[in-house]
Amino acid sequence: MEYRFEPERQRSAVYDAGTCIGECHYSAGSGAWIIDHTEVDPAYGGRGIARRLVEMVAQEAQARGIQVIPLCSYAVKVLS
Secondary structure, eight states, rough: OOEEGGGTTEEEEEEEEEEEEEHHHHHHHHTTEEEEEEEEEEGTTTTSSSHHHHHHHHHHHHHTEEEEEEOSHHHHHHHO
């Protein structure tokens, strides 16, 4: 699997054999990134993929000095 941070699509994503199987989407604005959606194909559940996607967005934001506001329930759980 290949994890990518895709700022042009405002997300982190994971690919398996070229197919996107999960993403963590954020909205940028007002000096913050709002994580509003995290989803992984159920066939890949239980592997920590969603957590890694959320953490990837949070780490990119931190590196850029941008605040993260978790809005989706999963991101709230991971970042609390």
